């Protein structure tokens with residue numbers, strides 16, 4: 001792995017859940033490489049395994065979940081060594097040192113992640129003191145500076161206030177403050193704005209671009225919104241049923257989509273100014289049950305281009321132009 | 336003017352809907368009002384789709400519920416054209432007429448699961464609705480229900496299934512079918528695709544457009560995604576804190592809108608086109624509380640053009656084009672129009688010069 005330019009590389013990752021006698025095949029074969037200092041988008045319809053993939057990176061998994069294979073190579077320093085997060089004990093010392101300090105994560109619902117009985121200042125302080133030895137005065141100064149940088153007005157006063165005194169957008173800023181206080185190299189944002197209004201969403205997403213600018217943070221944005229991908233990301237990975245089926249730069253994916261699923265995704269959303277006489281492209285059927293293991297391409301039942309090969313195995317990724325990977329038999333893939 | 340008015344299917348005049356805010360305790364004392372809808376004027380022509388956009392809490396759903404008569408407006412009048420062609424105030428109808436009007440105006444909700452009884456076959460939803468509206472024979476009710484299921488591309492035997500057996504997209508199609516069964520003229524669609532995945536969203540939007548043609552329907556289409564609203568609507572209204580701040584035809588709405596809020600909203604909505612050229616208007620702050628909406632122009636605390644006048648005097652909706660269909664509520668709309676004309680002229684003359692130089 002080229003740790004100079006890559007901060008995170010996921011290879012053949014599989015994560016499963018045991019639910020009674022059933023197995024849920026949530027992540028089936030995820031291959032993904034996140035470039036250092038880039039904003040990486042991950043897009044796909046609900047249930048395709050975006051959140052589970054990201055939680056696996058930090059091993060923030062429920063007890064019935066297990067990693068069935070694969071590597072998660074993380075390189076905190078450019079040019080330095082990469083460590084395999086998938087091989088770490090999820091409750092161990094090493095993993096705790098990475099979680100919240102080197103890699104931070106924010107979630108869709110900021111209300112659920114904040115403790116209502118503590119001031120927001122003390123909640124940010126908690127994460128800082130967990131990872132760094134700083135005296136309290138120094139820590140408080142750093143927190144107030146960060147709150148100001150994140151656009152929270154009157155930060156000295158807000159420091160002593162409780163979550164319920166913050167609006168939804170302001171709560172999400174507090175979550176970003178908790179995530180950013182140790183200056184992590186990688187920030188994972190799982191649908192960070194889905195619960196917010198669009199004008200607030202724009203504020204939060206622009207804030208993430210600023211963090212990248214000022215601190216060099218690499219950012220992963222998980223979303224189901226193609227607009228957010230087009231407007232805020234550099235690179236994008238498209239997921240379907242626990243697999244990355246296509247990845248590349250945002251321009252490559254929007255202007256030259258190769259996988260039939262990506263093509264449909266790009267064309268089924270209306271864009272301003274499109275002729276109203278055209279029907280939107282649709283995908284027939286719906287996503288299959290994740291508790292049934294596939295022995296061939298998961299998209300085959302809904303695919304217009306499926307051939308005999310598609311019913312026999314899984315297509316491996318091929319590079320169709322530099323940096324643009326696609327996994328599809330109809331696009332030159334082989335099993 | 337008289338000729339134009341005869342096209343209106345629905346008219347909304349100065350409609351207000353306030354919800355009392357009570358102090359908790361035994362003595363429920365009203366301590367204020369949520370000004371959910373606060374003086375809305377709109378009309379809808381037959382066969383058109385009126386899109387309503389705005390952020391959550393601005394009163395879109397409340398307005399929709401007033402239109403379908405689920406709420407009585409606190410003030411104002413909503414009138415609907417009857418078969419004879421005259422406008423009837425919905426709040427002043429006799430009970431028979433009232434039932435008839437209720438049948439003609441239907442609503443589709445954002446969450447189809449909460450619109451259906453989870454304990455009953457979906458057939459029951461059709462059966463009850465048709466019974467209320469006077470279809471006496473069971474056989475006839477079943478025939479209509481089956482026909483409507485087919486119209487939304489579902490098998491009639493699905494009628495004997497429970498809501499949870501369907502995906503969100505399928506159940507939304509069933510909700511649409513139930514509306515259609517009553518043979519309505521107007522359907523208020525309240526964020527019908529917001530909870531759905533994009534590929535399913537496309538199926539529903541295509542279906543709604545086809546049904547509109549087949550059954551001569553008029554839609555009010557409420558959403559917060561401007562790309563979707565622009566694609567669906569013949570005319571668009573932008574709402575902010577209980578008021579309409581701008582309306583215009585749907586063609587290129589996102590580039591031609593003029594109200595500072597409408598522009599900021601358009602700029603905030605991400606568009607699925609990489610490198611799309613957009614004016615960057617970042618709005619600071621949150622939407623103020625509708626319990627005590629700001630004085631003057633409601634948008635003034637967040638507006639970058641705000642002056643003293645905006646803080647005290649409320650702007651009216653005024654026409655900015657010759658046809659009078661493009662209305663904007665902002666004190667400085669004339670100046671903005673002037674600016675836009677000047678920029679357009681400059682671009683024209685620049686283009687002209689380039690033409691000349693290339694000709695030489």
Ligand SMILES: Nc1ncnc2c1ncn2[C@@H]1O[C@H](COP(=O)(O)OP(=O)(O)O)[C@@H](O)[C@H]1O
Nearest residue numbers: 017024026046047048049050051052053062290
């Ligand atoms: N704790 C869990 N137990 C069992 N199945 C789960 C659990 N969490 C997620 N899943 C399943 O894993 C699959 C992927 O889910 P998720 O990653 O949350 O999807 P996305 O974030 O793309 O919407 C889904 O089928 C989901 O039902």
Ligand SMILES: Nc1ncnc2c1ncn2[C@@H]1O[C@H](COP(=O)(O)OP(=O)(O)O)[C@@H](O)[C@H]1O
Nearest residue numbers: 354369371390391392393394395396397398625
């Ligand atoms: N039944 C109700 N009782 C009290 N307040 C309400 C009620 N319904 C809506 N509201 C309030 O009215 C305002 C407008 O709500 P709504 O019409 O649902 O907005 P939108 O659909 O645009 O999100 C909000 O502030 C909301 O909290």
Ligand code: SF4
Nearest residue numbers: 632635638645665666
């Ligand atoms: S009236 Fe004033 S405050 Fe309101 S939108 Fe226009 S310029 Fe802004």
Ligand SMILES: [Mg+2]
Nearest residue numbers: 050051190191
């Ligand atoms: Mg998720």
Ligand SMILES: [Mg+2]
Nearest residue numbers: 392395396397
């Ligand atoms: Mg609503």
